[in-house]
Amino acid sequence: MISLVDKEDVGRAHVARLASLSPLTHADLAALDDAALNFTVVGARREITNEDEPASCPRLLLHGWAAHVREFKDGRRQILHVFIAGDLIDYWSLVPAKIVALTDVYLAACPVAGASQSGLGRAYALSAAVTQSYLFRQIARLGRLDAFERTADFLLELEERLRAVGRAGGDSFELPLTQETLADCLGLTNVHVNRMLQQMRREGLIEISGSRIRFLDAERLRSIVQVRSPKVRRETRKKPLSIVGATD
Amino acid sequence: MISLVDKEDVGRAHVARLASLSPLTHADLAALDDAALNFTVVGARREITNEDEPASCPRLLLHGWAAHVREFKDGRRQILHVFIAGDLIDYWSLVPAKIVALTDVYLAACPVAGASQSGLGRAYALSAAVTQSYLFRQIARLGRLDAFERTADFLLELEERLRAVGRAGGDSFELPLTQETLADCLGLTNVHVNRMLQQMRREGLIEISGSRIRFLDAERLRSIVQVRSPKVRRETRKKPLSIVGATD
DNA sequence: CGCGTTCTTGACTGCTTTCAAAGATGGTGG
DNA sequence: CCACCATCTTTGAAAGCAGTCAAGAACGCG
Numbered sequence: 385m386i387s388l389v390d391k392e393d394v395g396r397a398h399v400a401r402l403a404s405l406s407p408l409t410h411a412d413l414a415a416l417d418d419a420a421l422n423f424t425v426v427g428a429r430r431e432i433t434n435e436d437e438p439a440s441c442p443r444l445l446l447h448g449w450a451a452h453v454r455e456f457k458d459g460r461r462q463i464l465h466v467f468i469a470g471d472l473i474d475y476w477s478l479v480p481a482k483i484v485a486l487t488d489v490y491l492a493a494c495p496v497a498g499a500s501q502s503g504l505g506r507a508y509a510l511s512a513a514v515t516q517s518y519l520f521r522q523i524a525r526l527g528r529l530d531a532f533e534r535t536a537d538f539l540l541e542l543e544e545r546l547r548a549v550g551r552a553g554g555d556s557f558e559l560p561l562t563q564e565t566l567a568d569c570l571g572l573t574n575v576h577v578n579r580m581l582q583q584m585r586r587e588g589l590i591e592i593s594g595s596r597i598r599f600l601d602a603e604r605l606r607s608i609v610q611v612r613s614p615k616v617r618r619e620t621r622k623k624p625l626s627i628v629g630a631t632d
Numbered sequence: 633m634i635s636l637v638d639k640e641d642v643g644r645a646h647v648a649r650l651a652s653l654s655p656l657t658h659a660d661l662a663a664l665d666d667a668a669l670n671f672t673v674v675g676a677r678r679e680i681t682n683e684d685e686p687a688s689c690p691r692l693l694l695h696g697w698a699a700h701v702r703e704f705k706d707g708r709r710q711i712l713h714v715f716i717a718g719d720l721i722d723y724w725s726l727v728p729a730k731i732v733a734l735t736d737v738y739l740a741a742c743p744v745a746g747a748s749q750s751g752l753g754r755a756y757a758l759s760a761a762v763t764q765s766y767l768f769r770q771i772a773r774l775g776r777l778d779a780f781e782r783t784a785d786f787l788l789e790l791e792e793r794l795r796a797v798g799r800a801g802g803d804s805f806e807l808p809l810t811q812e813t814l815a816d817c818l819g820l821t822n823v824h825v826n827r828m829l830q831q832m833r834r835e836g837l838i839e840i841s842g843s844r845i846r847f848l849d850a851e852r853l854r855s856i857v858q859v860r861s862p863k864v865r866r867e868t869r870k871k872p873l874s875i876v877g878a879t880d
Numbered sequence: 881c882g883c884g885t886t887c888t889t890g891a892c893t894g895c896t897t898t899c900a901a902a903g904a905t906g907g908t909g910g
Numbered sequence: 911c912c913a914c915c916a917t918c919t920t921t922g923a924a925a926g927c928a929g930t931c932a933a934g935a936a937c938g939c940g
Contacts, residue, residue: 429875451873454772457858459870462775464768478761479768484874513726519767520712520727524702526774527710527819531896562918568873571775573897578920594905610705622707623885625699625816626732627677779928810886824928826888842937871917 397470397549398444398492404548405514406507415495415504420446423492426485432473433483441493442474442508448489449560452481453568463569465519468542470549472511487560518545526571529609534570535580537609539590543599556598645718645797646692646740652796653762654755663743663752668694671740674733680721681731689741690722690756696737697808700729701816711817713767714790718797720759735808766793774819777857782818783828785857787838791847804846 399416402408408416423446426432432450433439450467466486467473472494473483497505521541525534542559546552563581564574572580584590589605591598599605647664650656656664671694674680680698681687698715714734715721720742721731745753769789773782790807794800811829812822820828832838837853839846847853 429873431874452768453873454768455873456776460776461870461873462772464771475761475764478758479765481768482874510726513723516723516764516767517727519764519771520700520702520729522771523712523767523774524710526771528704528708564871564918565873574919575898575921576896579896582920622709623812625677625701625703625709625813626679626730812886821929822886823888823930826886827928830888 397468397551398446398472400549401470402504402507402511405510406503408503408507412497412502412504412507416444419444419492419495423490426489426491428485428487428489430485431482432485432489432491433481435480435482438478438480439473439483442472444492444494445469445471445473446490446492449486450483450489451486451565451569452483454482461568462571463565465515465522466542466569468545468549469551472508472515474508474512475515486565531570531572531576532580532583533609534572535566535577536584536589536605538566538570539597539599540602540605540609543602555600555602556596558595559597560595645716645799646694646720648797649718650752650755650759653758654751656751656755660745660750660752660755664692667692667740667743671738674737674739676733676735676737678733679730680733680737680739681729683728683730686726686728687721687731690720692740692742693717693719693721694738694740697734698731698737699734699813699817700731702730709816710819711813713763713770714817716790716793716797717799720756720763722756722760723763734813779818779820779824780828780831781857782820783814783825784832784837784853786814786818787845787847788850788853788857791850803848803850804844806843807845808843 398420399408399413402416403413432443445467447469450473451463452465452467453461453463455461464481467483473491474494475481494508495504497508518541521537525537529537539559543552543557546557551557561569562574563577567574567577570577581590581592584605585592589599589601589608591600646668647656647661650664651661674696680691693715695717698721699711700713700715701709701711703709712729715731721739722742723729742756743752745756766789769785773785777785787807791800791805794805799805809817810822811825815822815825818825829838829840832853833840837847837849837856839848
């Protein structure tokens with residue numbers, strides 16, 4: 385049986401997120417509330433979309449977690465992007481993607497932006513831009529951060545995004561992902577993810593109980609990502625890719 | 633002194649690319665030709681855009697190579713995306729990004745799509761979608777491919793993209809990037825990129841002379857990326873992330 | 881021709897994976 | 911309420927891939 389969430393909880397996150405991107409009119413809000421009224425439930429581990437049958441229309445993720453995943457023939461797997469409550473799943477009828485529910489998920493059809501000048505239309509555009517910026521962050525994370533930094537950065541990103549939709553209270557939040565799923569996000573093995581989390585616990589950075597994770601020292605966590613440790617990785621003076629001098 | 637390219641060469645790539653995405657009207661083509669007439673030149677290693685001053689408008693990259701790069705405080709560097717001739721540099725006034733010229737670069741302001749129904753407008757939208765799909769590929773590459781596979785996949789991607797704009801003849805193309813820049817794309821060190829290229833040469837996969845690279849066995853190269861080698865990495869039967877059964 | 885950049889190579893280190901097995905957890909049915 | 915089962919987490923030992931360091935060769939430009 386699927387565990388239900390409070391009715392008032394369903395349908396808040398997406399409003400919070402979109403409204404924070406662009407001021408919404410009453411019509412916009414009404415459209416969003418309307419859309420949230422009849423949602424679809426997709427069970428954990430079920431496919432929301434796959435490479436063969438692209439989505440018919442953009443959706444709002446009202447509740448739960450989903451992932452855009454790419455699978456290789458030999459079983460390797462990479463999660464390209466994680467969707468949380470409030471996110472727009474709108475890319476793309478054009479780019480076929482496999483998106484799976486990581487938990488039970490509540491989806492609603494995305495109301496079309498009435499006037500193209502409506503706040504809703506702009507919110508959608510901004511949402512896409514924000515999503516893209518998280519893709520960039522994911523690339524940088526996978527390309528240049530080591531396992532420990534990667535894990536820290538990813539947790540910080542999740543906390544930041546969850547907080548924006550009221551899903552991170554105080555300094556803790558629900559993280560209903562297995563360490564294997566985490567590993568698929570981070571390009572690591574489940575074993576190594578486990579070791580990194582252990583290390584964070586030992587160092588007093590985080591605390592995990594059940595599926596809830598708490599930041600004990602968010603500041604230090606953040607500083608880890610910027611530059612791992614002052615001594616280990618000394619400021620390698622590498623030739624800059626770009627020149628500072630006068631433009632042109 | 634900046635080496636000039638043939639006049640007829642400037643301004644072909646972007647037309648080829650956009651027209652292949654959506655049929656263009658005469659007006660569209662005229663607008664593109666117009667735009668290409670007065671281009672700006674940005675010297676190699678100069679910044680096209682940086683985090684502080686976002687681009688004022690979308691640009692067409694008429695000629696040359698550019699990169700969206702992210703730099704860390706400690707000197708680490710990751711190239712998030714490479715732009716080649718014909719590409720649209722349009723993301724985003726919204727998401728500040730540092731984009732540098734990897735070679736001398738010719739840029740033109742992007743003509744605004746007249747009617748929102750114009751082929752040009754749709755070409756822009758599709759261009760953004762295609763770019764996004766390359767970001768996904770970059771994530772999968774960095775997350776789950778080993779150094780050899782990564783290098784192969786990246787070269788294949790470049791060939792494919794260059795071919796689409798007539799910049800890859802036969803089985804070879806100009807690759808005006810240093811191995812260090814390549815390393816920044818691939819999340820590797822310049823030393824290791826060198827070793828991977830050496831290995832590809834030894835195995836008769838590629839041939840490099842100057843800045844020109846030739847695929848000697850594109851088919852085998854492609855097969856490498858799919859599944860590295862049948863023996864080394866045996867079909868790990870990992871629990872599937874998603875369920876195949878009936879939907880809902 | 882000389883100089884700086886880029887490429888190449890080898891030896892060594894170390895981070896991450898692999899393999900294997902034991903412990904914890906949660907849900908189910910008796 | 912407990913036993914059981916599947917799933918998930920945890921741990922150790924060993925192997926392997928990629929990074930680091932260093933130095934020499936090749937290349938291109940002025």
